[in-house]
Amino acid sequence: MDCACAREILQLSFGSDDLPKELQDHLQDCQTCQAYRDELARLASGLGSDNDFVLSDADLERSVRKVDNAIKARRPVSATPFTWLRPLARVAAVLLIVGALYSSRTDFDWPGQNAEVSDTSGVKLVDGRDDTPEEEMDEGFVSILIDDYSSSGYFEAGEALLGDISEEELEYLAENFEVGELL
Amino acid sequence: MTDSHKESLESLVAKARTGDSQAFSTIVRQLMNQIAALTYRMTGERESALDLAQDTFVSAWENLRGYRGEASFTNWIYRIATNKTLNYLKAGARRETVGELPDEIIDTTAVDPEKRLARKELAGRVLQFMHNLPPQQRIIFELRFYKGMPFEEIARATDRALGTVKTGYREAVKKLRNTASKKGWQ
Numbered sequence: 001m002d003c004a005c006a007r008e009i010l011q012l013s014f015g016s017d018d019l020p021k022e023l024q025d026h027l028q029d030c031q032t033c034q035a036y037r038d039e040l041a042r043l044a045s046g047l048g049s050d051n052d053f054v055l056s057d058a059d060l061e062r063s064v065r066k067v068d069n070a071i072k073a074r075r076p077v078s079a080t081p082f083t084w085l086r087p088l089a090r091v092a093a094v095l096l097i098v099g100a101l102y103s104s105r106t107d108f109d110w111p112g113q114n115a116e117v118s119d120t121s122g123v124k125l126v127d128g129r130d131d132t133p134e135e136e137m138d139e140g141f142v143s144i145l146i147d148d149y150s151s152s153g154y155f156e157a158g159e160a161l162l163g164d165i166s167e168e169e170l171e172y173l174a175e176n177f178e179v180g181e182l183l
Numbered sequence: 184m185t186d187s188h189k190e191s192l193e194s195l196v197a198k199a200r201t202g203d204s205q206a207f208s209t210i211v212r213q214l215m216n217q218i219a220a221l222t223y224r225m226t227g228e229r230e231s232a233l234d235l236a237q238d239t240f241v242s243a244w245e246n247l248r249g250y251r252g253e254a255s256f257t258n259w260i261y262r263i264a265t266n267k268t269l270n271y272l273k274a275g276a277r278r279e280t281v282g283e284l285p286d287e288i289i290d291t292t293a294v295d296p297e298k299r300l301a302r303k304e305l306a307g308r309v310l311q312f313m314h315n316l317p318p319q320q321r322i323i324f325e326l327r328f329y330k331g332m333p334f335e336e337i338a339r340a341t342d343r344a345l346g347t348v349k350t351g352y353r354e355a356v357k358k359l360r361n362t363a364s365k366k367g368w369q
Contacts, residue, residue, distance in 0.1 A: 008353065011352070011353040011356045011357070012334075012349055012352060012353060014328065014352070014356045015327070015328040015331075039360070040356070040360075043359055043360065043363055043368075044328075046305070046308065046363070046368055047305075047308070047309055047312070047328065047359075048302075048305045048306075048309065049329070050217060050220055050329045050330065052302060052305065052306070053216065053219070053220035053223065053224070053306070054216065055215060055216045055219050055220075059219075059233060060212070060215055060216065062233075063211075063215050063219070063233055063236060063237050064208065064211050064212050064215060066237050067208070067211050067237050067240045067241055067244075068204070068208050068211075070237070070241045071204055071207065071241060071244045071245075072204065074241075074244070074245060
């Protein structure tokens, strides 16, 4: 080992008494490196040790208390007794969502969707599955229509309603009913 | 650290990992001094040093699951303290000059006046030297000289190559010789 190498090892060993055997052998025969070793040892002792730093009681207590307060404000990092529920809860949530999506996309007879509506006399006016051909006019329906809308108070409603009726239907009405001023 | 104390720390850590905050509080009490010593020598600032030390333990609590036992728990805490302190120094929040060591951060009540003065002078000298080092060299020197951490662990703690860490330590020692020579330290 040469002196340059010995110095490098002494620098890396600064603060430690544990020197490699090869270095110890070199130091036995080299006074220059012995002097360098002694100088570094003095410097190391002049820097003290970690134990020389002693926190005051006040600062220690204050610091411990601050850390306690800070961690109490946070969730515990360890596993809670019910962490095994989390994956089950996730699965349940996914199933609920899938089920809701499925039911919304399938044909489903909601209540009232095909309800039948009747007037006060019991005549069926609206059939949820009305398949009456257009050319067939329900006489009962027309009669009620005229009765309900032929009075003077309902001219506007009647006109609006009759405005939607075709000419054929108007002829039918004229031939079969006394609609008078309504037409 | 005695074997019984070390064993006690390990069992405290095991309890703390299950959420036992009381056990963790005991750990804080045992290690606060060592961590505050690190942060103080690194920053030279009393309040910042204490804040960084406290933040270190809060982070440790939050990341206890990340401690897998590859390094000793103490070295793991040093790593957290190192990162926090380096980030603090990088942010530029540091004093330009290092003055006298405030009495209140170091307990001097138990020593006689002569020793108290010697301790203050020593601490002042240390801070002067440390603050002549760039932050990376400073932390390498702190972890190696004061904490006795092996170079390999320092490399992991600082995310540096092993060769870089060794070179950094040697450079710090050379600067110490120069500083001592200029200041006339014995």
